[in-house]
Amino acid sequence: MTNPIVNIQVSQQQAPTPSKLQKSGAMLSQGATNTSPGTFTLLTKAADLTAILNGALALATITWSANVATATASAPHGIPVGESVLVTIAGATAAAYNGTYLATSTGTTTFTYSLLTNPGGSASVPGTYTLEDVSELNAMVTSFFGQGSAQAVWVLELGEGDVAAGVAFLTSWIAANPNTFYSYLVPRFWDGVSQFVTLLQSFNGLAAKTYFFITTTLQNWRLYPNTDKCALALIEAPKYGVWPANVLTAASYSGGIVTATTTSAHGVVAGQYFTISGMTPSGYNGTFLALQGTTGSTLKYALASDPGAESVLGTLVASLYSSTGVPSTEFSMAAVFQVTLNYAPGPTNRMTTLNLAYLFGVTPFPTQGNAALLSTLNAANINVVGTGAAGGISSTVLIGGNTLDGKPFRYWYSVDWAQINVQLNVNAALINGSNNPQNPIDYNQNGINALQQVAATTMATGVSSGLVLNPVKQTTLTAADYTQAVDKDTFGGTTLVNAVPFASYVALNPNDYGSGIYNGFSINYTPLIGFEEITFNINVSSFAG
Numbered sequence: 349m350t351n352p353i354v355n356i357q358v359s360q361q362q363a364p365t366p367s368k369l370q371k372s373g374a375m376l377s378q379g380a381t382n383t384s385p386g387t388f389t390l391l392t393k394a395a396d397l398t399a400i401l402n403g404a405l406a407l408a409t410i411t412w413s414a415n416v417a418t419a420t421a422s423a424p425h426g427i428p429v430g431e432s433v434l435v436t437i438a439g440a441t442a443a444a445y446n447g448t449y450l451a452t453s454t455g456t457t458t459f460t461y462s463l464l465t466n467p468g469g470s471a472s473v474p475g476t477y478t479l480e481d482v483s484e485l486n487a488m489v490t491s492f493f494g495q496g497s498a499q500a501v502w503v504l505e506l507g508e509g510d511v512a513a514g515v516a517f518l519t520s521w522i523a524a525n526p527n528t529f530y531s532y533l534v535p536r537f538w539d540g541v542s543q544f545v546t547l548l549q550s551f552n553g554l555a556a557k558t559y560f561f562i563t564t565t566l567q568n569w570r571l572y573p574n575t576d577k578c579a580l581a582l583i584e585a586p587k588y589g590v591w592p593a594n595v596l597t598a599a600s601y602s603g604g605i606v607t608a609t610t611t612s613a614h615g616v617v618a619g620q621y622f623t624i625s626g627m628t629p630s631g632y633n634g635t636f637l638a639l640q641g642t643t644g645s646t647l648k649y650a651l652a653s654d655p656g657a658e659s660v661l662g663t664l665v666a667s668l669y670s671s672t673g674v675p676s677t678e679f680s681m682a683a684v685f686q687v688t689l690n691y692a693p694g695p696t697n698r699m700t701t702l703n704l705a706y707l708f709g710v711t712p713f714p715t716q717g718n719a720a721l722l723s724t725l726n727a728a729n730i731n732v733v734g735t736g737a738a739g740g741i742s743s744t745v746l747i748g749g750n751t752l753d754g755k756p757f758r759y760w761y762s763v764d765w766a767q768i769n770v771q772l773n774v775n776a777a778l779i780n781g782s783n784n785p786q787n788p789i790d791y792n793q794n795g796i797n798a799l800q801q802v803a804a805t806t807m808a809t810g811v812s813s814g815l816v817l818n819p820v821k822q823t824t825l826t827a828a829d830y831t832q833a834v835d836k837d838t839f840g841g842t843t844l845v846n847a848v849p850f851a852s853y854v855a856l857n858p859n860d861y862g863s864g865i866y867n868g869f870s871i872n873y874t875p876l877i878g879f880e881e882i883t884f885n886i887n888v889s890s891f892a893g
Contacts, residue, residue, distance in 0.1 A: 357785065357786075359783060359784045359785060359786060360783065361780050361784065362776070362779075362780060363776070364772050364773060364775070364776035366772075367768045367769065367772055369527055369530050369557070369768060370530050370689075370691065370761065370764060370765065370768070371499070371530070371689055371690075371691075371692065372502070372528070372529050372530050372689075373501055373502065373529055373530060373531040373532065373533065373685060373688075373689045374388055374501070374502040374503065374504040374529045374531075374532055374533070375485060375488045375489070375492075375501060375502070375503050375504070375532075375533045375682070375685075376504055376506060376514070376518065376532055376533060376534055376535055376538075377481055377485050377503055377504065377505045377506060377535075378433070378481050378505075378506050378507065378508060378509060378513075378514045378535065379402070379426065379427070379433070379479050379481055379482075379505075379507065379508040379509075380401065380402055380479060380481035380482045380484070380485040380505075381400040381401060381402060381485070381503060381505045382400055382401075382402055383400050383503075383505045384505065384507075385505055385506055385507030385517060386505070386506075386507075386517075386521060387504075387505050388502045388503065388504045388505070388528075388529075389502065389503045389505075390500055390501075390502055391489060391500060391501050391502070391503060392497075392500045393493060393497055394489050394490060394492075394493040397485070397486065397489045397503070400503065401482060401485065401486065402478075402479065402482050403478070403482070404438065404476040404477070404478045405421060405422070405423070405425070405476060405477055405478070406421070406422040406423075406474075406476055407419055407420065407421055407422065407437075407440070407471075407474035407475055407476060407477055408420045408421065408422045408457075408474060409470065409471065409474050410437070410440055410445050410470065410471040410474050410475075411470045411471075412445075412463060412466060412467055412469070412470070415462060415463060415464050416460050416461070416462060416463065417445060417449075417460065417461050417462075417463040417467075418454070418458060418459075418460050419435075419437070419451070419458065419459055419460070419461070419474070419477060420457050420458050420474075421457045421458070421459075421477065422457075423457070424456045424457055425453065425456070425457060425459065425477075426508045427451075427453035427459060427508050427509070428453060428508060428509055428513070429453050429454065429455060429456075430452070430453060431452070431453055431508070431509050431510045431513060432450050432451065432452045432453075432510050433450075433451060433453075433479060433480065433481070433508070433509070433510065434448060434449070434450055434451070434479070434480030434481070434537055435448070435449055435450075435451040435459065435461065435477050435478070435479060435480060436448045436449075436477065436478045436479075436480060436483065437449070437475060437476075437477050438475055438476055438477075438478065439473065439475030439476050440471045440473060440474055440475035441471060441472050441473040441475070442467040442468050442469075442471065442472075443467075444463070444465055444466075444467035444468070445463070445467050445471050445475070446475065447640070448480060449461035449462065449463070449640070450462075462640065463640075464640065464641045479508075480537070481535060481537075483676060484535055484536060484679065485503065486677070487676065487677050487678055487679040487682070488533060488679040488682045489501075489503075489682070490677050490678070490679070490682075490709075491678055491679045491680065491682035491683050491686075491709060491710060492533075492679075492682040492683070492685060492686045493686075494683065494708050494709035494710075495683055495686040495687065495690070495707070495708055495709075496686070496690070496708075498690060499686055499689050499690040501685075501686070501689065502529065504518075504521075504529070504532070506518055506521075511537060511538050511541040511543060511544060512541070512543045514535075514538070515538070515541075515543040515544050515547050516543070518532075518547070519547060519550075522558070527557070529558075530557065530558070530559065530689075530764075531558070531559040531560070531561060531685065531688065531689070532558075532559070532560050532561065533561045533681065533682060533685045534560055534561060534562050534563070536563045536679075538562075539562060539563060539564050539565060539568050540564065540565075540567075540568035540571040540572075540652075542652075545571060545572060545573075548560060548572070548576050548578055548579050549576075551578035552575065552576060552577050552578055552753075554763065555767060556577075556578060557764045557767065557768070558578055559578050559579070559580065559688075559751075559760075560578055560579050560580070561580050561582075561681050561684065561685045561688075562579055562580065562581045562582070562681070563581075563582055563583075563584060563679070563680070563681045564581045564582070564583055564730065565583060565586070565621075565637065566583060566586055566621050566635040566721075567621070567634065567635055567636050567637055567649075567650075569581060569583060569725070569728065569730050570728075572752055573752070574728065574729065574752055574753060574754065575752070575753050576751065576752040576753060577751050577752070577753040577755060577760060578751070579751060579752045580681075580684070580731060580750075580751055580752070580757060581729075581730050581731065581752055582680060582681045582684060582730070582731040582732065582733070582748075583713065583725065583730055583731075583732055584673070584674045584678075584680045584681075584711070584713075584733070585671060585673055585674050585680075585711040585712060585713045585714060585733065586621045586671060586673055586713075586714075587619055587620050587621065587671055587672060587673030588620045588621045588622065588667055588669075588670060588671050588673075589615060589616065589617065589620055589667060589670045590615070590667055590668065590669065590670050591614055591615035591616060591622075591664070591666065591667050592666050593663055593664065593665060593666040594610040594611055594612060594614050594663065594664040595610070595611045595661070595663050595664075596608050596609065596610055596611075596624070596627070596661040596662055596663060596664065597609045597610065597611055597661065598661070599627065599632060599658045599661060600658070601651060601654045601655060601656075604650055604651065604652065605639065605648055605649070605650060605651070606632060606636075606647075606648065606649050606650075606651050607641075607646065607647070607648055608624070608632075608646070608647040608648075608649075608664075609645050609646060609647070610645045610646075610647065610664055611645070612645060613644050613645050614644075614645060614647065614664055616638050616642055616647060616664070617638065617642065618638050618639060618640050618641070618642045618643075618648075619637070619638060619673075620637075620638050621635055621636065621637055621638070622635070622636060622638060622647070622649075622664060622665070622667065623635045623636075623664070623665040623667075624636065624647075624662055624663070624664060624665070625662050625663060625665050626660070626661075626662030626663050627658060627660060627661060627662035628658065628659045628660035628662075629655040629656050629658070629659070630655075631651065631653070631655025631656070632651075632655050632658060632662065633662060636649035636650070637649060637650070647664065668717050669714065669716045669717045671714040673711070674710075674711045675711070678709070678710060678711060680707075680710045680711065680733050683707040683708065683709065683710045683733075684702070684705075684707065684731070684746055687702065687705050687707070687746070688702065688757060688761075691761065693765070693813040693814055693815055694809075694812075694813050695809070695812040695813060697813075698812075698813055698814030699758060699761070699762070699813060699814035699815050699876070700758075700814070700878075701749060701756060701758050701877065701878030701879075702746060702749030702756065702757040702758055703746060703747070703748060703749030703750070703756065703878060703880065704736070704745045704746065704747070704749070705745060705746050705749065706743050706744070706745055707733060707743075707744045707745060707746055708743075708744070710733050710744055711733060711744075712732075712733050712734055712735050712744050713732040713733055713734060713747075715734075722747075726747065726748060729748065729750040729751065729752050729753070729754050730748065731746060731747065731748035731749065731750070732746075732747050732748065733745075733746065733747070734746070734747035756877045756878065756880075758875070758876075758877055758878065759875045759877055761815070762810070762815040762816065762875035762876065763875060765810065765815050766806075766807065766810060766815070766816070766871070766873070769806050769809070769810075770803050770806050770807070770871070773802050773803070773805075773806050774799055774802050774803060777789060777798065777799060777802045778799075781795075781798070791861065791864060791866065792850055793849065793850040793851075796847050796849075796850055796866065796868070797847070799847075799869070800822060800845060800847040800869065801822075803845050803869060803871060804820050804822050804845040807820050807843050807845060807871060807873060808820045810843075810873075811843065814876055815875065815876055816843055816873055816874070816875065816876055817843075817873070817874040817875065817876045818841050818842050818843045818873065818874060819842060819843065820842065820843045820845060821839055821842040821843065821844055821845070822845050822846075822847075823839070823844060823845070823846045823847075824846070824847055824848070824849050825846050825848070826848055826849070826852045827848055827852075827853075827856065827868070830846050830848070830870055834872055839872075843871070843872070843873040843874075844870070844871065844872040844873070845869075845870075845871050846869070846870045846871075846872075847868055847869055847870075848868030848869075853866065853868045
């Protein structure tokens with residue numbers, strides 16, 4: 349119509365796309381894949397790993413001299429010269445060359461590793477080598493998808509190198525790619541390394557929204573501070589045997605290795621955990637992993653620093669029970685990782701606590717003889733795999749569910765959820781308001797009311813989703829009155845969403861209005877968590893009446 353009587357203007361309101369950050373996690377690889385450093389690859393099922401996983405690589409020669417084996421790869425191995433990585437040698441003849449070792453790159457195709465036993469000359473069949481990260485990544489993926497196929501996961505390749513190199517690359521990568529992943533599954537060999545422990549300190553802020561899932565050991569768990577909100581640590585079922593107490597006759601430290609001698613053959617095998625007590629200096633005491641060279645009456649274990657010359661010799665503590673540990677195809681923490689990424693809280697799918705969550709295809713930490721140890725680990729917020737036997741349930745479950753700072757993982761998940769969704773929904777409201785001439789969101793009392801309602805609705809969703817404890821209450825208190833109300837707990841038992849009135853705010857902050865700045869919103873709430881300990885008081889009476 350040339351001269352219309354009625355004109356129509358159309359505006360559109362668009363709902364925000366839900367944030368996927370808390371469902372995004374990455375397994376860290378250092379050379380286990382054939383992808384470039386910084387590449388992240390999506391896995392929707394375990395079989396997806398095959399296309400990117402490096403396989404066993406051929407060796408041209410292996411020779412031995414003065415307790416050191418030198419291996420030459422048939423092609424460049426890609427390990428930077430001077431850096432050390434775990435390598436598994438297989439298929440070599442003599443068989444003494446085979447095993448998993450900490451290898452150091454000495455050239456583009458060569459690396460060396462300590463081999464205390466003379467294998468009897470050069471290898472007639474050199475066999476193959478596999479970077480330890482390859483088998484470990486495979487185990488991560490196997491245990492992750494052992495929980496089900498509903499949740500996908502990414503593999504982030506950091507490139508070849510030692511832990512320091514991997515930590516440096518990851519630090520830079522996260523800085524350049526913020527909010528790409530919510531959590532990271534860390535390789536075992538990062539455990540307790542100083543550069544990694546330091547990295548964690550960068551993500552303990554309340555707004556960090558980044559978490560690290562760590563596999564630690566009976567030897568290393570004390571290396572982590574109890575203030576790390578960004579870290580969940582788990583000790584897998586350890587491997588140990590049965591042996592009697594055995595008095596030490598000598599102990600010395602050299603190059604990060606302690607060599608101790610027992611009175612008689614001890615029965616400890618390399619790869620098992622054992623405990624030393626009663627030594628002075630006390631730095632020699634603790635629970636340690638037996639290294640290659642542990643045999644007969646000789647014990648070898650790693651220590652990060654020199655405790656000094658021994659003045660009192662202690663004892664190898666008796667072990668009354670045995671444990672086979674976890675199989676090579678298992679990475680227990682990957683199961684926990686999957687559970688946390690699989691959370692999708694909503695009104696019909698409420699958030700559950702991580703403590704006592706079912707885990708599948710993982711090995712429980714042995715309980716026989718370990719009551720005191722497990723109590724110590726639980727008090728230190730170190731997680732383990734257990735069973736539901738206390739409730740007559742045979743399934744394996746996670747025992748703990750806390751970050752290293754003692755808070756339930758669910759607590760921090762709630763804090764992050766509130767930050768992510770309040771910001772997302774308020775941003776969406778502002779964008780929609782800027783494109784709605786019938787009902788724009790302006791900087792006035794009506795605009796403040798509209799945005800307060802968005803925040804209140806978001807927190808109400810948190811209540812119905814099992815993330816927020818108390819029902820929502822909206823208030824319009826001045827800054828001073830709000831502070832006083834919070835201090836006096838005037839609105840206790842509520843999730844408080846406050847908006848300082850427009851007139852009050854601009855009177856106190858006259859320069860903010862001209863700049864379009866309003867800092868008058870506040871939310872005060874308590875995350876919903878689960879039970880940790882319950883006590884029943886039972887009184888028994890002999891009176892029949």
